[in-house]
Amino acid sequence: MIQQKSHLSNMDVWKQWKEEGLIPAKQSLIETYLPLVDYVSNRLSIGLPKNVAKEDLASFGIMGLIDAIEKFDYQRGLQFETYASWRIRGAIIDGLRQGDWVPRSIREKSKKIEEAYQKLEQQYLRSVTDTEISAYLQVSESEFQQMVQEIAITTVCSIDDPIREEDSETRLSLLIDEKAKNPEYKVNEFYLKETLAKAIERLTEKERTVVSLFYFEELSLSEIAEVMALSPSRISQLHSKAILRLRGSLSRHKSQLFEES
Structure with missing residues (x-):
């Protein structure tokens, strides 16, 4: 840093x-x-x-x-x-x-995979495999891996993105003074942390490692590739799948997180 x-x-x-x-x-x-x-x-x-x-x-x-x-x-x-x-x-x-830097087709693929993780992991209550996701999407595993590689550039989300599509509250709005938290915030924060922790637990071991090294240790993807003895493209895939799983889990719990606030 x-x-x-x-x-x-x-x-x-x-x-x-x-x-x-x-x-x-x-x-x-x-x-x-x-x-x-x-x-x-x-x-x-x-x-x-x-x-x-x-x-x-x-x-x-x-x-x-x-x-x-x-x-x-x-x-x-x-x-x-x-x-x-x-x-x-x-x-x-x-x-x-x-600037429309990501083609619509890539965004659509990203949304389909995110929805697949959301539905299947809700159904099986566990981390689903690439084989299961591929079958759900009706593509081969190699085609699925290619899709993940293509959407790697879309897995970075803006802090100014709305938490919910139907309103204007953003993630940035959650960065408030610790001394000024109200009861509703504390409840939402508790469920958000709990949901995110459970979602992280469902990541594969390699996906958890990538997330930890990238977001907490602040290593670059190339540095993570060296640490894990994998190619940068493989690290990029693991990062993308981890983010898609987490997005799916958080989307699944939207009502629990926000509707009662």
């Missing part, structure tokens, strides 16, 4: 920007946290089509950083780097989506 000063050490600068509206202070904050844009864009560039320029990712990311600096409440005691990273990530992915 990037070595940076905590926002607490920049308290005076934050105060100058937020309370006095000094533009030089805002520019100073942008310069201080600009390496976050490079860090996030470099991670997201892994597995993207070659026609997606890193300069475009950085451009989208800078807009996300500026948005984060404008909206961040420095007095709430939260870590700016974490908040900004999600904002930058969301801005990059939203920018790519607006």
Whole structure:
């Protein structure tokens, strides 16, 4: 992870920007946290089509950083780097989506596989195999693996995506002050964590390893490939299948998670 000063050490600068509206202070904050844009864009560039320029990712990311600096409440005691990273990530992915970087056919394949995991794992109450998924989709296992490889670039989700398709509440809205949680939030948070934990338990051992190394240890897919002695394309497949399983599990529990809030 990037070595940076905590926002607490920049308290005076934050105060100058937020309370006095000094533009030089805002520019100073942008310069201080600009390496976050490079860090996030470099991670997201892994597995993207070659026609997606890193300069475009950085451009989208800078807009996300500026948005984060404008909206961040420095007095709430939260870590700016974490908040900004999600904002930058969301801005990059939203920018790519607006450019129609993923063909509709690929998105449709992704949705079909996600729905297959959702239905079969609800039916069998366990992690289903590639053979079972292939049979459900009426394709060969080699065709299924090819589908997974094709949709690898769609398995990165934006923090600004709606939690539910029918409303505007986003994952970002869940990043609130720990000291300000209301009872409804605590209930939803409990069920969300419980559901996600159960979903992770149903991943295969290799899928869990990839998820852990990528999201918690923050290794790149190529670094994970070296650790697990597998090809980068195989790691990409494992990552994609893990995300599709998790999406299916979370979709299955939407009513439990949200309807009673």
